[in-house]
Amino acid sequence: MPLNVLAVKSAKPKERAYKLADERGLYLLVSPAGGKLWRFKYRFGGKERLLALGAYPEVSLVEARDAREDARRLLSRSIDPSSAKREARHHAKHIAGDSFEAIAREYLEKRGALWSAKYTASVLLRLESDVFPTLGARPVSEVTAPDVLEVLRKIESRGAAEQARRAHQHIGKVMRYAVVTSRATRDVAADVKGALHPAAVRHYPALTDPEAIGGLLRTIGAYEGKSIYVRNALLLLAHTFVRPSELRQATWEEIDLEERLWVIPADRMKLRRPHLVPLTDRSAQIFTELKAIRGKSELVFPGYRSRDVPMDGASLRIALSGMGYGGIHVPHGFRAMASTRLHEQGFAIDVIEAQLAHALPGVRGIYNRAVHLKERTEMLKWWSGYLDDLTTSQPD
Template identity: 35%
Template sequence: MAVKVIPLTDKKINSAKIHDKDYVLSDGDGLQLRVRSNGSKIWNFNYKHPQTKKRININIGKYPGVALLNARKKALSYRDLLAQDIDPKENREKKLAEDKKITEHTVKNVALEWYELKKHSVTADYATDIWRSLDRHIFPLLENTPISSVTAPMVIDLLRPIEAKGSLETVKRLTQRLNEIMTYAVNGGLIFANPLSGIKANFKKPKKSHMLALTPDELPELMMTIANASIKRTTRCLIEWQLHTMTRPSESAGAKWEEIDIEAKTWTIPPERMKKRREHVVPLTDQALTLLETMRPISGHREYLFPSDRNPRTHANSETANTALRRMNFGGRLVSHGLRSIASTTLNEQGFEADLVEAALAHVGDNQVRNAYNRTDYLERRRPMMYWWSEHIEKASQGNLSVTGFKSLKVIGDNF
């Protein structure tokens, strides 16, 4: 005959003595109070797993924080689950995981996890642009939305006003970035499928536009304008440095003195500053070295070749050259990135080997063997081409006071 359990009372619980070892007071139907040797009292519900029949304890909480009446209510809810062949402990863990998805796995939190990985595969400037776009367009409305609650109609409605403004390129980039975030969430087991996989089809496609650039025969006009413009010496040198080295605006603006090897006549840009995250070595021509000597009195004692005007401890903004070109009335005709296009078009028209031109522009192809070859043999083969290009620029500058021309050094020395 089973021993009859006498239900607990608050008086009995409070008068329970502390022993050297833990012991259990039973309230019946699986509810137990464990009296610990340290004086604490903890509610447990003891039951058999509905499938394995193994004995399991599930913690309900400490007494008196969890009162006797509340402990009984919780035990009753667990018995109801067992009557449905549902394990209370597994059910609780499932609910905790679901709650975590709602409170922790929000759009912003998941985006942040994705961004921490993404930023290592892109340049610092591009990483900043990614986060800024999300912070500006996505987070204001979706920041605390559980990632599992995001739907295509929700995001489409969010992006419609941006499309209405005509910012189609922004919409395109946001849909790409949101898709990457959702794919990250799928791979992390946070959601079962990406609900945004096809949303780009709901928006107008941005028209492809070529980078604004001058034609090769307009180079003399550019050099004359730069020479006569009222711009700072650092800005002028930055524009010409970008032109001679055929590098991207951010690569030129962020150039460091430590990356320069005067003896080897090279500028080595580390992977983290390159668009394709791959080291790029630029052969330096005599004209490029002249630009360095022009900048040495200004920034030779600092980290960056082209220091910021506002804060000399950091580098010039990648938009510095663009701003200067607009002030020189090249707006709508030329952007600083287009300087590379002038070089590319000119060199290809002059019959230089296409692969050498592509290597000079740091364009990375899909052929890994060929890319490895480019990094070794192409460096020395690029030197004559780079020398020709610098001399071509200098010829286009004759009479126009280029920084690299002897006449210009005298004039620019008097014009800050």
């Protein structure tokens, strides 16, 4: 007699395991511990075999019978249900290993050796928040352009066009990695580019008019804030136009005043490449003044509360704001200031870009950290002299 729901539900454990038969090879195995396991007994290749169909109540009587019928259909096609189940499990495991999330994490693990830990963590957080919920479990080879667009539209819907653009970049990098590792055939994210809302271009406020630059430098020179480090940091940003973070985290080990050279290590550079900064007479003079008050700190610009921690990133911005330049010029603006004036003076674009530590056309893979070093040294010498002239010249 076939089982019914009441018989399955009310089956009690005994001292030994026992079976409650349904029909067509299906039965319920009741263990001494009270477990209720569905089993399907069948013959294949002349041998008796068993197929596990799950446990009650997670798998109901109806579901167990459906699974049995699926197995019987396989048998009618001369396919062993147990072998088919193992293959399906193996395939599912393979698909999970080639899911978008698995490939993305693999990609980040490899790229993390070249990126800072902070940047790697931020990329992973962005993927976990905005991308994995939709694409994570999907086999990377099955991700389509509409799938990618769905993710980006969700981000854009909350007014985050810039975040959508960055997510698009990260998805594209993961897809291209999947292509080169033979897990996908093409980067479908490339098809979506034209469908995104344009992100607002971010321009750092910067002074580029010569007279205004001279006024700014005179104001900085007269700054009597609570730290001599702030004044000198701003002056060095003007003369070297490195990124503020690269300056704030500088250590004395990087500064060679005899060779007039500052070597910024790769792990502190945006492109993860070491960067050489020639020191002019003026920038070397500033470093010399700072070294005289160095104390025991290994940092060129130690923080207020601890000399073992770099100056806070907000210090320079707050100082400029206090001087009356809030919204007019920011620490990062010294880079745009230098780039604009040097271009107008006719200096070679490649030399300017090399000093800005931007990626140069034609430079792939191995990067020559001393690229255009002689030309950059001459350019910075001119630039420091130009800034000094603007500082000492009085407006009409």
